[in-house]
Amino acid sequence: MQKLSRLAGVSARTLRYYDEIGLLKPARINSSGYRIYGRKEVDTLQQILFYREFGIPLDEIKKILDAPDYNKAKALKEHREKLISKRQQLDLLIKNVEKTIAETEGRLTMTDKEKFEGFKKQLIQENEEKYGKEIREKYGEEAVKRSNEKFMNMTKDQYEQFCKLGEELMETLKRAFATGDPAGEEAQKAADLHRRWLTFTWPSYSEEAHAGLAQMYVDDERFTQYYDKDQPGLAKFLRDAVFIYTGKNKQQ
Amino acid sequence: MQKLSRLAGVSARTLRYYDEIGLLKPARINSSGYRIYGRKEVDTLQQILFYREFGIPLDEIKKILDAPDYNKAKALKEHREKLISKRQQLDLLIKNVEKTIAETEGRLTMTDKEKFEGFKKQLIQENEEKYGKEIREKYGEEAVKRSNEKFMNMTKDQYEQFCKLGEELMETLKRAFATGDPAGEEAQKAADLHRRWLTFTWPSYSEEAHAGLAQMYVDDERFTQYYDKDQPGLAKFLRDAVFIYTGKNKQQ
DNA sequence: GTTAAACCTTTACGTTGCGTCAATGTCAAT
DNA sequence: ATTGACATTGACGCAACGTAAAGGTTTAAC
Structure with a gap:
């Protein structure tokens, strides 16, 4: 029973x-x-x-x-041997995996160490300086830590995609700005690119956070400066587009 | 293909x-x-x-x-984590098994330490003194070492069985001696008991070794003394019985 | 007394990574 | 035509159960 x-x-x-x-x-x-x-x-x-x-x-x-007691003790000892040899195998596996990881990372970081690794660190620092405080306040210490971790763990391939996406965003955004319509097709495509760009460094995506960051682009002059450097008003335009994209239609 | x-x-x-x-x-x-x-x-x-x-x-x-390269690296890292946690589990298992082994041995050796452990050592020494040299010469250093190891690793239960078997052997042998027939039923039973008694301390059994030892009982006076102490001629009788038992019918 | 909830039964498939038949078909060489 | 090497699918087996499915039993509540 x-x-x-x-x-x-x-x-x-x-x-x-x-x-x-x-x-x-x-x-x-x-x-x-x-x-x-x-x-x-x-x-x-x-x-x-x-x-x-x-x-x-x-x-x-x-x-x-x-079996009698003495065989029980013997069985335990034999079993211990098996366990130990299993552990040795595991150790070997772990060693190999680690060697492989080290090699892969070596390839990734050594290939163009200064260019990639240097850029990365610089960008993180910028990221920290620019948005760190704000994000920290809004979403907590943990979120920032996770974001930086994610960025640090990016591979060269990812980093290149990330850069390419950033460039594409800028181009699309400028074309959209020329139309003057933040709800238009181009502007919404830019907002979507911006979301994809963000998810590279953000541990998780939410419409609120996205909209919040877009607003920050307008409020924080260091941001505004970056987006407006070629086209004044671009930061505001991006914010409007993102608000529409996220459904936060200006009512905040 | x-x-x-x-x-x-x-x-x-x-x-x-x-x-x-x-x-x-x-x-x-x-x-x-x-x-x-x-x-x-x-x-x-x-x-x-x-x-x-x-x-x-x-x-x-x-x-x-x-999956893209960066996910491959990630997968490897994740796998490494799994392996490591597996190893931790194994370590825990091994620790527990070892603890248990130590406990069992503790119980065995502590229960009646002097009586059992003391006896054991004494018996080994006697064993060594008595037959050590002979066996060493005949079957090599290794055999003696293995025999002693086996004896040291005996549990209390085994030791008790071993003693009981020894007593039974003596009783049966004396009864057989009274019949005077080393090929008789009782004598052969004694020879069989002797074989079982031996396998407690011998790493492996062979008819040659058994017969050889029986001959030693006659040749070595320390042995003869032990078997003949109550009944003179008992050693010889045992040898004859064992020779028949092992098929070495005196033609050696 | 009936009925539902809780508990029991057997049967059998799913899990992982193949090894190992078994029964049968195909290809190349003799 | 035959033989041997190689191919195919299909199936069971392995360890230690989890997880239904389909149905019988007991117990408690109404």
Whole structure:
């Protein structure tokens, strides 16, 4: 019965399985086919679980159970050997994986170390200086940390995509600005590119955060300066487009 | 085809399985249903094997294969984490097993330390003094070492059995001696008990060694003394019984 | 007394990565 | 035509259960 299963913390299925493989037979079976377990079976089950915790396969447990004590000790020692050799294999695997990781990173960072790695750090610092405080205040220390982590872990490929996306954004944005319509097709495409650009460095995307950042582009002059340097009004235009894109239609 | 399987060192079954799960589809299938693999597939297989060596499950490899490079590196790192946590679990298991082993041994040696452990050591010394040299000469240093090791590793239960068997042997031997017939039922029973008694401390049993030892009982006075102390002639009688038991019927 | 909830049963498929038959078909060489 | 090497699909097996499915039993509530 399930008293036993709950008592020992194993599933009923497990008991049935142990019965099936002959590891733990019930004391008797009543008229309606129910398995009835007695005190002795409880003890046996405890022993089974005891050995199972060590990861000893069930068929070996079966042997151990009806073996004298000295064989039990021997079995434990043998099992220890198996575990140890397993760990050695694991160690080897880990070593190899780490070597491979190191190599891949070596390829990525060594290829054009100054250009890529230098740029990266610089950009992070800029990122930190520019938006860090704001984002920190708005979304907490954790978010910034995760964002920087994500950026630090970017590979060269990702970084190149990121840059390309930034350029594309700028081009699209300028074309959209020429139309003058922040709800227009081009402007919305720019807003979408901006979202994709963001998700490269942001750990998670939300419309609120996106809209909030867009507003910051207008409020923070360092931002405004960056977007307006060629086309005055570009920051405001991007904000409007993003507001529409995110559904935050200016009512904030 | 099997060119590929041999080339890459995997079985044909493996290739079929990889096809089945969609991990590596052949380039095409010819008119009679044969799988044809091309250059590209060879490369892919190499990659698969590369990741497989790290113990990465096949469905993850599948994901990794059609993912960009930066995700491959990420996957490796994630896998490393898994391996490390696996190793931690293993370490825990090993620690527990070792603790248990230590406890069991503690119980065995502490229970009646002087009585059992003292006896054991004394017996080993006696054993060494008495037969050590002879056995060493006859069967080599290794055999003695293994024998002593086996004895040292005996548990209390085993030791008790060993003693009981020794007593039973003596009783049976004396009864057999009274019949005067070394080929008789009682004498052969004694010889068999002697064999069982030996296998407690001998790493392996052979009829030659058994017969050799029985002869030693007669040749070495320390042995003779032990067996003859109650019944003069007992050592000789045991030797004769063992010779018959082992089939070495005196012709040596 | 009926009915539902809780518990039991057997049967059987799914999991992972192939190994290992079995039964049968195809290709190249003798 | 035959033989041997190689191919195919299909199926079971492995460890230790989880997870239904389909149905019988017990117990408690109404």
